[in-house]
Amino acid sequence: MKAFRLYSAYFAQFLKSRLAYKGDFIASLIGTAFIGAGGLLFIVFLIDGESVKAIKGWTRSEVLFIYGYSLLATAIFSTLAPNLYNFADRYIIQGEFDRVLLRPLNSLCQVLFESFNLESLANIFVGLGVVLYAGGQLGITLSVIDVVWLLVSALSGAVILLSVFVFLCSLSFHWEDKVGIAPPFYNMINFGRYPLPIFNNLIQFVLSWVVPFGFVAFYPATHFLGREEFRAYCYGTPLMALACLMVASVGWQFGVSRYSSTGN
Protein backbone atom coordinates (compact mmCIF):
# COMPACT_ATOMS: atom_id res chain seq x y z
CA MET A 1 0.00 0.00 0.00
CA LYS A 2 2.80 2.35 0.93
CA ALA A 3 4.62 1.41 -2.26
CA PHE A 4 1.48 2.17 -4.27
CA ARG A 5 1.24 5.63 -2.68
CA LEU A 6 4.88 6.28 -3.47
CA TYR A 7 4.56 5.22 -7.10
CA SER A 8 1.49 7.44 -7.44
CA ALA A 9 3.62 10.29 -6.16
CA TYR A 10 6.27 9.44 -8.77
CA PHE A 11 3.58 9.58 -11.42
CA ALA A 12 2.15 12.88 -10.18
CA GLN A 13 5.63 14.36 -10.17
CA PHE A 14 6.17 13.31 -13.76
CA LEU A 15 2.78 14.63 -14.81
CA LYS A 16 3.60 18.10 -13.46
CA SER A 17 6.81 18.38 -15.43
CA ARG A 18 5.31 16.93 -18.61
CA LEU A 19 2.36 19.31 -18.64
CA ALA A 20 4.66 22.31 -18.34
CA TYR A 21 4.50 22.54 -22.15
CA LYS A 22 0.81 21.90 -22.79
CA GLY A 23 0.91 22.77 -26.48
CA ASP A 24 3.64 20.24 -27.09
CA PHE A 25 1.85 17.60 -25.07
CA ILE A 26 -1.25 17.91 -27.19
CA ALA A 27 0.83 17.92 -30.38
CA SER A 28 2.57 14.80 -29.06
CA LEU A 29 -0.74 13.06 -28.49
CA ILE A 30 -1.85 13.84 -32.02
CA GLY A 31 1.58 12.99 -33.42
CA THR A 32 1.59 9.58 -31.77
CA ALA A 33 -1.90 8.83 -33.01
CA PHE A 34 -0.67 9.87 -36.47
CA ILE A 35 2.14 7.31 -36.37
CA GLY A 36 -0.30 4.58 -35.37
CA ALA A 37 -2.80 5.66 -37.99
CA GLY A 38 -0.03 6.10 -40.57
CA GLY A 39 0.80 2.41 -40.46
CA LEU A 40 -2.87 1.80 -41.14
CA LEU A 41 -2.84 4.06 -44.18
CA PHE A 42 0.02 1.99 -45.55
CA ILE A 43 -2.06 -1.18 -45.24
CA VAL A 44 -5.25 0.43 -46.53
CA PHE A 45 -3.49 1.89 -49.58
CA LEU A 46 -1.48 -1.26 -50.28
CA ILE A 47 -4.32 -3.77 -50.03
CA ASP A 48 -6.86 -1.70 -51.92
CA GLY A 49 -9.03 -4.70 -52.79
CA GLU A 50 -8.60 -4.20 -56.53
CA SER A 51 -5.02 -4.51 -57.72
CA VAL A 52 -3.98 -6.11 -54.41
CA LYS A 53 -6.51 -8.29 -52.60
CA ALA A 54 -4.41 -9.98 -49.91
CA ILE A 55 -0.91 -10.57 -48.56
CA LYS A 56 -0.17 -14.28 -48.96
CA GLY A 57 -3.82 -15.10 -48.37
CA TRP A 58 -4.34 -12.66 -45.49
CA THR A 59 -7.10 -10.24 -46.37
CA ARG A 60 -7.12 -6.53 -45.76
CA SER A 61 -9.45 -6.82 -42.75
CA GLU A 62 -7.34 -9.57 -41.20
CA VAL A 63 -4.11 -7.62 -41.65
CA LEU A 64 -5.77 -4.51 -40.23
CA PHE A 65 -7.14 -6.48 -37.30
CA ILE A 66 -3.69 -7.80 -36.39
CA TYR A 67 -2.14 -4.35 -36.85
CA GLY A 68 -4.75 -2.77 -34.56
CA TYR A 69 -4.24 -5.55 -32.03
CA SER A 70 -0.51 -4.83 -31.99
CA LEU A 71 -1.17 -1.17 -31.23
CA LEU A 72 -2.82 -2.14 -27.92
CA ALA A 73 0.19 -3.94 -26.45
CA THR A 74 2.76 -1.57 -27.92
CA ALA A 75 0.86 1.44 -26.58
CA ILE A 76 1.02 0.08 -23.02
CA PHE A 77 4.66 -0.80 -23.52
CA SER A 78 5.69 2.59 -24.95
CA THR A 79 3.93 4.39 -22.13
CA LEU A 80 6.23 2.69 -19.62
CA ALA A 81 9.33 2.38 -21.78
CA PRO A 82 11.00 5.79 -22.22
CA ASN A 83 13.48 5.15 -19.41
CA LEU A 84 14.38 1.79 -20.85
CA TYR A 85 15.29 3.49 -24.10
CA ASN A 86 17.95 5.69 -22.53
CA PHE A 87 18.61 3.53 -19.49
CA ALA A 88 22.34 2.99 -20.06
CA ASP A 89 23.02 6.67 -20.65
CA ARG A 90 20.96 8.09 -17.83
CA TYR A 91 21.33 5.49 -15.10
CA ILE A 92 24.66 3.77 -15.72
CA ILE A 93 26.89 6.30 -17.48
CA GLN A 94 25.55 9.37 -15.70
CA GLY A 95 25.36 7.33 -12.52
CA GLU A 96 21.75 7.99 -11.55
CA PHE A 97 21.38 4.36 -10.56
CA ASP A 98 23.17 5.21 -7.27
CA ARG A 99 20.15 7.26 -6.26
CA VAL A 100 17.78 4.44 -7.22
CA LEU A 101 19.68 1.95 -5.07
CA LEU A 102 19.58 4.25 -2.04
CA ARG A 103 15.79 4.15 -1.93
CA PRO A 104 13.94 1.25 -0.30
CA LEU A 105 11.82 0.40 -3.35
CA ASN A 106 12.20 -2.12 -6.16
CA SER A 107 14.89 -0.73 -8.46
CA LEU A 108 13.21 -1.73 -11.71
CA CYS A 109 9.86 -0.22 -10.69
CA GLN A 110 11.57 3.01 -9.76
CA VAL A 111 13.24 3.21 -13.15
CA LEU A 112 9.97 2.49 -14.95
CA PHE A 113 8.00 4.97 -12.88
CA GLU A 114 10.35 7.92 -13.15
CA SER A 115 9.29 8.70 -16.69
CA PHE A 116 6.32 7.95 -18.88
CA ASN A 117 5.34 8.44 -22.45
CA LEU A 118 1.70 9.32 -21.84
CA GLU A 119 1.20 10.31 -25.46
CA SER A 120 1.46 6.66 -26.42
CA LEU A 121 -1.84 5.95 -24.70
CA ALA A 122 -3.45 7.65 -27.71
CA ASN A 123 -2.64 4.51 -29.66
CA ILE A 124 -4.83 2.40 -27.38
CA PHE A 125 -7.78 4.28 -28.80
CA VAL A 126 -6.49 4.04 -32.36
CA GLY A 127 -5.90 0.32 -31.82
CA LEU A 128 -9.32 -0.29 -30.30
CA GLY A 129 -10.97 1.62 -33.12
CA VAL A 130 -9.17 -0.48 -35.72
CA VAL A 131 -9.87 -3.77 -33.94
CA LEU A 132 -13.57 -2.91 -33.75
CA TYR A 133 -13.73 -1.70 -37.36
CA ALA A 134 -11.81 -4.63 -38.85
CA GLY A 135 -13.60 -7.02 -36.51
CA GLY A 136 -16.91 -5.68 -37.80
CA GLN A 137 -15.77 -6.23 -41.40
CA LEU A 138 -14.85 -9.80 -40.51
CA GLY A 139 -18.18 -10.37 -38.79
CA ILE A 140 -16.60 -10.94 -35.37
CA THR A 141 -18.93 -10.53 -32.40
CA LEU A 142 -17.38 -10.09 -28.99
CA SER A 143 -18.55 -12.22 -26.06
CA VAL A 144 -17.49 -11.49 -22.48
CA ILE A 145 -14.76 -14.13 -22.77
CA ASP A 146 -13.47 -12.46 -25.92
CA VAL A 147 -13.17 -9.12 -24.17
CA VAL A 148 -11.34 -10.76 -21.26
CA TRP A 149 -9.01 -12.45 -23.76
CA LEU A 150 -8.41 -9.12 -25.49
CA LEU A 151 -7.41 -7.59 -22.14
CA VAL A 152 -5.28 -10.52 -20.99
CA SER A 153 -3.47 -10.85 -24.31
CA ALA A 154 -2.83 -7.12 -24.66
CA LEU A 155 -1.32 -7.06 -21.16
CA SER A 156 0.67 -10.22 -21.92
CA GLY A 157 1.97 -8.62 -25.09
CA ALA A 158 3.04 -5.53 -23.16
CA VAL A 159 4.77 -7.74 -20.56
CA ILE A 160 6.65 -9.58 -23.32
CA LEU A 161 7.83 -6.31 -24.84
CA LEU A 162 8.82 -4.90 -21.45
CA SER A 163 10.66 -8.09 -20.52
CA VAL A 164 12.70 -8.14 -23.72
CA PHE A 165 13.84 -4.56 -23.27
CA VAL A 166 14.41 -4.87 -19.51
CA PHE A 167 16.62 -7.85 -20.29
CA LEU A 168 18.53 -5.82 -22.90
CA CYS A 169 18.92 -3.01 -20.34
CA SER A 170 20.27 -5.44 -17.77
CA LEU A 171 23.12 -6.20 -20.19
CA SER A 172 24.32 -2.62 -19.85
CA PHE A 173 25.28 -3.34 -16.23
CA HIS A 174 28.01 -5.56 -17.64
CA TRP A 175 28.85 -3.68 -20.78
CA GLU A 176 28.62 0.08 -20.64
CA ASP A 177 27.53 1.71 -23.85
CA LYS A 178 25.29 4.70 -24.37
CA VAL A 179 22.92 3.08 -26.85
CA GLY A 180 23.73 -0.61 -26.61
CA ILE A 181 22.22 -3.29 -28.79
CA ALA A 182 18.56 -2.33 -28.25
CA PRO A 183 17.83 -0.22 -31.41
CA PRO A 184 17.45 -3.13 -33.87
CA PHE A 185 15.13 -4.82 -31.38
CA TYR A 186 12.84 -1.81 -31.43
CA ASN A 187 12.65 -2.28 -35.19
CA MET A 188 11.89 -5.95 -34.75
CA ILE A 189 8.60 -4.96 -33.10
CA ASN A 190 7.39 -4.13 -36.63
CA PHE A 191 7.57 -7.80 -37.60
CA GLY A 192 5.00 -8.53 -34.90
CA ARG A 193 2.45 -6.19 -36.49
CA TYR A 194 1.86 -8.41 -39.53
CA PRO A 195 0.68 -12.00 -40.06
CA LEU A 196 3.64 -14.18 -39.09
CA PRO A 197 3.29 -16.67 -42.00
CA ILE A 198 4.31 -14.00 -44.54
CA PHE A 199 7.88 -14.20 -43.21
CA ASN A 200 10.36 -16.99 -43.88
CA ASN A 201 10.85 -19.91 -41.49
CA LEU A 202 13.90 -18.48 -39.77
CA ILE A 203 12.16 -15.22 -38.91
CA GLN A 204 9.05 -17.09 -37.78
CA PHE A 205 11.16 -19.22 -35.47
CA VAL A 206 12.98 -16.19 -34.03
CA LEU A 207 9.71 -14.32 -33.47
CA SER A 208 8.20 -17.36 -31.72
CA TRP A 209 11.03 -18.61 -29.54
CA VAL A 210 13.97 -16.19 -29.37
CA VAL A 211 12.52 -12.67 -29.39
CA PRO A 212 8.87 -13.67 -29.04
CA PHE A 213 7.24 -10.63 -30.65
CA GLY A 214 4.92 -13.01 -32.50
CA PHE A 215 3.01 -13.26 -29.22
CA VAL A 216 2.53 -9.49 -28.99
CA ALA A 217 -0.35 -9.47 -31.46
CA PHE A 218 -0.34 -12.14 -34.12
CA TYR A 219 -0.77 -15.33 -32.09
CA PRO A 220 -3.37 -13.97 -29.64
CA ALA A 221 -5.26 -12.32 -32.51
CA THR A 222 -5.75 -15.68 -34.23
CA HIS A 223 -8.29 -16.42 -31.46
CA PHE A 224 -10.63 -14.08 -33.30
CA LEU A 225 -9.58 -14.95 -36.83
CA GLY A 226 -10.54 -18.61 -36.58
CA ARG A 227 -7.17 -19.89 -37.73
CA GLU A 228 -7.05 -23.19 -35.90
CA GLU A 229 -3.45 -24.02 -36.84
CA PHE A 230 -2.08 -21.49 -34.34
CA ARG A 231 -4.31 -22.52 -31.43
CA ALA A 232 -1.54 -23.83 -29.13
CA TYR A 233 0.58 -20.72 -29.65
CA CYS A 234 -2.42 -18.46 -29.25
CA TYR A 235 -3.44 -19.63 -25.79
CA GLY A 236 0.19 -20.01 -24.76
CA THR A 237 0.54 -16.21 -24.85
CA PRO A 238 0.15 -15.61 -21.07
CA LEU A 239 2.61 -18.43 -20.36
CA MET A 240 5.12 -16.91 -22.76
CA ALA A 241 4.66 -13.56 -20.98
CA LEU A 242 5.34 -15.24 -17.63
CA ALA A 243 8.45 -16.96 -18.94
CA CYS A 244 9.78 -13.70 -20.41
CA LEU A 245 9.12 -11.91 -17.15
CA MET A 246 11.10 -14.52 -15.24
CA VAL A 247 14.09 -14.37 -17.58
CA ALA A 248 14.04 -10.58 -17.47
CA SER A 249 13.87 -10.33 -13.68
CA VAL A 250 16.69 -12.85 -13.21
CA GLY A 251 18.75 -10.89 -15.75
CA TRP A 252 17.96 -7.62 -14.01
CA GLN A 253 18.79 -8.89 -10.52
CA PHE A 254 22.07 -10.35 -11.72
CA GLY A 255 22.88 -7.07 -13.46
CA VAL A 256 22.11 -4.99 -10.36
CA SER A 257 24.35 -7.23 -8.25
CA ARG A 258 27.19 -6.46 -10.64
CA TYR A 259 26.57 -2.69 -10.70
CA SER A 260 29.59 -0.55 -9.92
CA SER A 261 29.04 3.19 -9.77
CA THR A 262 30.74 5.53 -12.23
CA GLY A 263 32.39 7.14 -9.21
CA ASN A 264 32.15 10.80 -9.97
Add this chain to the structure above:
Amino acid sequence: MNAEAMSAAKSAVSFDRSLKSDLRIYWGFIRNGFLNMLAYRLRYVTGILTYLLLVSVQFFIWQGVYSDSVEGASINGYSLSEMITYVAVGWIARSFYHSNIDYEISDLVRTGQIGIYLIRPVNFQLMLIFNSMGESLFRIACFSWPIALTILFVFPVQLPASAAAFFMFCFSTLVGFVVLAQFNFLIGMLAFPLKSIQGVMRAKYFIIQLLSGLLLPLAFFPDWFRWIVEVLPFKLISYVPLQFYLGKVESSEVAEILLTQAAWIGILWFAGRYFWMRAFSRLTLQGG
Protein backbone atom coordinates in the same frame (compact mmCIF):
# COMPACT_ATOMS: atom_id res chain seq x y z
CA MET B 1 81.82 17.54 -13.03
CA ASN B 2 81.07 21.19 -13.60
CA ALA B 3 77.78 22.85 -12.87
CA GLU B 4 76.76 22.91 -16.50
CA ALA B 5 77.16 19.18 -16.95
CA MET B 6 75.27 18.63 -13.70
CA SER B 7 72.26 20.60 -14.82
CA ALA B 8 72.36 18.91 -18.23
CA ALA B 9 72.29 15.53 -16.57
CA LYS B 10 69.47 16.65 -14.30
CA SER B 11 67.38 17.88 -17.16
CA ALA B 12 68.01 14.62 -18.99
CA VAL B 13 66.64 12.78 -15.98
CA SER B 14 63.66 15.08 -15.70
CA PHE B 15 63.12 14.76 -19.46
CA ASP B 16 63.11 11.05 -19.04
CA ARG B 17 60.61 11.25 -16.23
CA SER B 18 58.30 13.62 -18.08
CA LEU B 19 58.49 11.45 -21.17
CA LYS B 20 57.40 8.52 -19.07
CA SER B 21 54.47 10.34 -17.51
CA ASP B 22 53.60 11.86 -20.89
CA LEU B 23 53.54 8.41 -22.35
CA ARG B 24 51.24 7.27 -19.61
CA ILE B 25 48.92 10.18 -20.19
CA TYR B 26 48.86 9.73 -23.96
CA TRP B 27 48.45 6.01 -23.59
CA GLY B 28 45.30 6.95 -21.72
CA PHE B 29 44.14 8.97 -24.72
CA ILE B 30 44.90 6.12 -27.08
CA ARG B 31 42.99 3.73 -24.87
CA ASN B 32 40.12 6.18 -24.63
CA GLY B 33 40.02 6.71 -28.37
CA PHE B 34 40.08 3.01 -28.96
CA LEU B 35 37.25 2.40 -26.52
CA ASN B 36 35.26 5.17 -28.17
CA MET B 37 35.76 3.54 -31.54
CA LEU B 38 34.70 0.27 -30.03
CA ALA B 39 31.53 1.89 -28.74
CA TYR B 40 30.89 3.41 -32.15
CA ARG B 41 31.60 0.09 -33.80
CA LEU B 42 28.68 -1.35 -31.88
CA ARG B 43 26.49 1.53 -33.01
CA TYR B 44 27.75 0.88 -36.52
CA VAL B 45 26.66 -2.73 -36.44
CA THR B 46 23.31 -1.98 -34.80
CA GLY B 47 22.74 0.82 -37.33
CA ILE B 48 23.30 -1.53 -40.26
CA LEU B 49 21.11 -4.17 -38.63
CA THR B 50 18.36 -1.62 -38.12
CA TYR B 51 18.25 -0.78 -41.82
CA LEU B 52 18.42 -4.46 -42.73
CA LEU B 53 15.37 -5.13 -40.53
CA LEU B 54 13.46 -2.15 -41.92
CA VAL B 55 13.98 -3.45 -45.46
CA SER B 56 13.26 -7.06 -44.43
CA VAL B 57 9.75 -6.28 -43.17
CA GLN B 58 8.97 -4.49 -46.42
CA PHE B 59 10.56 -7.26 -48.48
CA PHE B 60 8.32 -9.96 -47.02
CA ILE B 61 5.23 -7.80 -47.25
CA TRP B 62 5.87 -7.23 -50.97
CA GLN B 63 6.73 -10.86 -51.54
CA GLY B 64 3.40 -11.73 -49.93
CA VAL B 65 1.58 -9.17 -52.06
CA TYR B 66 2.93 -10.66 -55.30
CA SER B 67 2.58 -14.28 -54.14
CA ASP B 68 -0.97 -14.57 -55.48
CA SER B 69 -0.15 -13.22 -58.94
CA VAL B 70 1.72 -14.97 -61.74
CA GLU B 71 5.49 -14.88 -62.01
CA GLY B 72 6.70 -11.54 -63.42
CA ALA B 73 3.28 -9.91 -63.19
CA SER B 74 3.19 -6.21 -62.46
CA ILE B 75 0.93 -4.39 -60.02
CA ASN B 76 0.30 -0.69 -60.64
CA GLY B 77 3.22 -0.72 -63.08
CA TYR B 78 5.78 -2.38 -60.78
CA SER B 79 7.06 -5.95 -60.96
CA LEU B 80 8.10 -7.69 -57.73
CA SER B 81 11.75 -7.27 -58.63
CA GLU B 82 11.24 -3.54 -59.25
CA MET B 83 9.35 -3.17 -55.98
CA ILE B 84 12.11 -4.86 -53.97
CA THR B 85 14.62 -2.57 -55.65
CA TYR B 86 12.39 0.43 -54.93
CA VAL B 87 12.20 -0.37 -51.22
CA ALA B 88 15.85 -1.40 -50.76
CA VAL B 89 17.39 1.52 -52.67
CA GLY B 90 14.89 3.88 -51.04
CA TRP B 91 16.06 2.95 -47.54
CA ILE B 92 19.73 2.99 -48.53
CA ALA B 93 19.23 6.54 -49.85
CA ARG B 94 17.43 7.47 -46.66
CA SER B 95 20.52 6.61 -44.65
CA PHE B 96 22.14 9.49 -46.54
CA TYR B 97 19.48 12.19 -46.83
CA HIS B 98 17.85 12.30 -43.40
CA SER B 99 18.80 15.17 -41.09
CA ASN B 100 18.14 16.41 -37.56
CA ILE B 101 17.92 20.14 -38.13
CA ASP B 102 14.52 20.38 -36.44
CA TYR B 103 15.87 18.59 -33.37
CA GLU B 104 18.99 20.78 -33.29
CA ILE B 105 16.95 23.99 -33.44
CA SER B 106 14.53 22.83 -30.74
CA ASP B 107 17.50 21.92 -28.55
CA LEU B 108 19.04 25.38 -29.07
CA VAL B 109 15.72 27.01 -28.18
CA ARG B 110 15.14 24.80 -25.16
CA THR B 111 18.59 25.42 -23.68
CA GLY B 112 18.66 29.08 -24.67
CA GLN B 113 21.87 28.61 -26.66
CA ILE B 114 20.06 30.01 -29.67
CA GLY B 115 21.15 33.41 -28.29
CA ILE B 116 24.71 32.81 -29.47
CA TYR B 117 23.55 32.50 -33.06
CA LEU B 118 21.77 35.81 -32.96
CA ILE B 119 25.08 37.64 -32.65
CA ARG B 120 27.11 35.49 -35.01
CA PRO B 121 27.65 36.98 -38.46
CA VAL B 122 26.64 33.80 -40.30
CA ASN B 123 23.47 32.83 -42.06
CA PHE B 124 21.73 30.53 -39.59
CA GLN B 125 19.82 28.67 -42.29
CA LEU B 126 22.86 28.00 -44.46
CA MET B 127 24.96 27.09 -41.45
CA LEU B 128 22.53 24.35 -40.37
CA ILE B 129 22.09 22.98 -43.89
CA PHE B 130 25.85 22.78 -44.50
CA ASN B 131 26.34 21.24 -41.09
CA SER B 132 23.83 18.51 -41.96
CA MET B 133 25.53 18.12 -45.30
CA GLY B 134 28.75 17.34 -43.47
CA GLU B 135 26.95 14.74 -41.39
CA SER B 136 25.36 13.21 -44.47
CA LEU B 137 28.72 13.02 -46.26
CA PHE B 138 30.15 11.34 -43.18
CA ARG B 139 27.32 8.82 -43.28
CA ILE B 140 27.97 8.11 -46.97
CA ALA B 141 31.66 7.58 -46.28
CA CYS B 142 31.17 5.33 -43.26
CA PHE B 143 27.60 4.16 -43.02
CA SER B 144 25.55 4.16 -46.23
CA TRP B 145 27.86 1.94 -48.24
CA PRO B 146 28.06 -0.89 -45.71
CA ILE B 147 24.27 -0.71 -45.44
CA ALA B 148 24.07 -0.84 -49.23
CA LEU B 149 26.47 -3.81 -49.42
CA THR B 150 24.58 -5.72 -46.73
CA ILE B 151 21.21 -5.09 -48.33
CA LEU B 152 22.47 -5.89 -51.85
CA PHE B 153 23.96 -9.09 -50.50
CA VAL B 154 20.74 -10.21 -48.81
CA PHE B 155 18.06 -9.06 -51.27
CA PRO B 156 17.78 -9.38 -55.07
CA VAL B 157 18.18 -5.71 -55.99
CA GLN B 158 18.31 -4.54 -59.62
CA LEU B 159 21.12 -2.36 -60.92
CA PRO B 160 20.21 1.18 -62.02
CA ALA B 161 18.49 1.32 -65.41
CA SER B 162 21.47 3.11 -67.02
CA ALA B 163 24.49 5.25 -66.14
CA ALA B 164 22.45 8.37 -66.86
CA ALA B 165 19.64 7.03 -64.67
CA PHE B 166 22.09 6.46 -61.84
CA PHE B 167 23.51 9.95 -62.22
CA MET B 168 20.01 11.47 -62.09
CA PHE B 169 19.21 9.28 -59.08
CA CYS B 170 22.24 10.61 -57.21
CA PHE B 171 21.54 14.20 -58.24
CA SER B 172 17.86 13.95 -57.24
CA THR B 173 18.75 12.36 -53.91
CA LEU B 174 20.96 15.35 -53.23
CA VAL B 175 18.03 17.62 -54.10
CA GLY B 176 15.90 15.45 -51.80
CA PHE B 177 18.40 16.06 -49.03
CA VAL B 178 18.13 19.83 -49.50
CA VAL B 179 14.32 19.73 -49.61
CA LEU B 180 14.11 17.66 -46.43
CA ALA B 181 16.74 19.78 -44.66
CA GLN B 182 14.79 22.93 -45.47
CA PHE B 183 11.52 21.37 -44.39
CA ASN B 184 13.16 20.30 -41.13
CA PHE B 185 14.32 23.88 -40.70
CA LEU B 186 10.70 25.03 -40.98
CA ILE B 187 9.64 22.41 -38.41
CA GLY B 188 12.44 23.69 -36.20
CA MET B 189 10.99 27.20 -36.46
CA LEU B 190 7.88 25.88 -34.69
CA ALA B 191 10.04 25.52 -31.58
CA PHE B 192 9.84 29.29 -31.08
CA PRO B 193 6.08 29.49 -30.48
CA LEU B 194 5.70 25.95 -29.03
CA LYS B 195 8.97 25.84 -27.00
CA SER B 196 9.06 22.06 -27.35
CA ILE B 197 8.32 20.19 -30.57
CA GLN B 198 8.76 16.52 -29.67
CA GLY B 199 5.22 15.77 -30.75
CA VAL B 200 5.46 17.57 -34.06
CA MET B 201 8.73 15.82 -34.87
CA ARG B 202 7.15 12.50 -34.06
CA ALA B 203 4.22 13.12 -36.40
CA LYS B 204 6.58 14.38 -39.08
CA TYR B 205 8.65 11.20 -38.98
CA PHE B 206 5.87 9.03 -40.33
CA ILE B 207 4.20 11.61 -42.54
CA ILE B 208 7.45 12.11 -44.42
CA GLN B 209 7.87 8.37 -44.91
CA LEU B 210 4.42 8.15 -46.44
CA LEU B 211 4.38 11.39 -48.45
CA SER B 212 7.92 11.01 -49.79
CA GLY B 213 6.93 7.70 -51.37
CA LEU B 214 9.44 5.75 -49.29
CA LEU B 215 6.80 3.25 -48.13
CA LEU B 216 4.69 3.10 -51.29
CA PRO B 217 5.17 4.40 -54.83
CA LEU B 218 2.63 7.08 -55.71
CA ALA B 219 0.84 4.70 -58.13
CA PHE B 220 -0.42 2.72 -55.11
CA PHE B 221 -2.22 5.72 -53.60
CA PRO B 222 -5.91 6.33 -54.29
CA ASP B 223 -6.50 9.23 -56.69
CA TRP B 224 -7.45 11.85 -54.09
CA PHE B 225 -4.36 11.09 -51.99
CA ARG B 226 -2.09 10.90 -55.00
CA TRP B 227 -3.25 14.32 -56.07
CA ILE B 228 -2.25 15.77 -52.68
CA VAL B 229 1.14 14.05 -52.80
CA GLU B 230 1.83 15.27 -56.34
CA VAL B 231 1.26 18.87 -55.25
CA LEU B 232 3.50 18.65 -52.17
CA PRO B 233 7.32 18.78 -52.30
CA PHE B 234 7.94 15.55 -50.35
CA LYS B 235 7.85 13.28 -53.41
CA LEU B 236 11.18 14.90 -54.35
CA ILE B 237 12.84 13.24 -51.36
CA SER B 238 12.35 9.58 -52.23
CA TYR B 239 9.86 8.92 -55.04
CA VAL B 240 11.44 11.03 -57.78
CA PRO B 241 15.04 9.78 -57.28
CA LEU B 242 13.76 6.18 -57.29
CA GLN B 243 11.83 6.75 -60.52
CA PHE B 244 15.13 7.78 -62.09
CA TYR B 245 16.89 4.73 -60.63
CA LEU B 246 14.31 2.36 -62.10
CA GLY B 247 14.38 4.15 -65.45
CA LYS B 248 10.72 5.10 -65.25
CA VAL B 249 11.24 8.75 -66.23
CA GLU B 250 10.73 9.71 -69.89
CA SER B 251 13.40 12.09 -71.18
CA SER B 252 10.63 14.56 -72.03
CA GLU B 253 9.73 14.78 -68.31
CA VAL B 254 13.23 15.59 -67.06
CA ALA B 255 13.03 19.31 -67.68
CA GLU B 256 9.78 19.62 -65.77
CA ILE B 257 11.19 17.65 -62.82
CA LEU B 258 14.31 19.83 -62.69
CA LEU B 259 12.11 22.91 -62.72
CA THR B 260 9.95 21.55 -59.89
CA GLN B 261 13.05 20.75 -57.85
CA ALA B 262 14.46 24.24 -58.32
CA ALA B 263 11.11 25.86 -57.55
CA TRP B 264 10.61 23.95 -54.29
CA ILE B 265 14.15 24.63 -53.08
CA GLY B 266 13.49 28.32 -53.70
CA ILE B 267 10.07 28.36 -52.03
CA LEU B 268 11.29 26.47 -48.96
CA TRP B 269 14.33 28.71 -48.67
CA PHE B 270 12.27 31.90 -48.63
CA ALA B 271 9.70 30.38 -46.28
CA GLY B 272 12.51 29.40 -43.91
CA ARG B 273 14.03 32.84 -44.16
CA TYR B 274 10.70 34.52 -43.47
CA PHE B 275 9.95 32.45 -40.37
CA TRP B 276 13.50 32.77 -39.04
CA MET B 277 13.31 36.58 -39.34
CA ARG B 278 9.93 36.54 -37.63
CA ALA B 279 11.19 34.32 -34.81
CA PHE B 280 14.32 36.45 -34.56
CA SER B 281 12.32 39.59 -33.87
CA ARG B 282 10.02 37.98 -31.30
CA LEU B 283 12.44 35.73 -29.52
CA THR B 284 12.29 35.21 -25.78
CA LEU B 285 15.20 33.29 -24.34
CA GLN B 286 14.73 30.48 -21.86
CA GLY B 287 17.39 29.50 -19.37
CA GLY B 288 20.79 30.53 -20.72
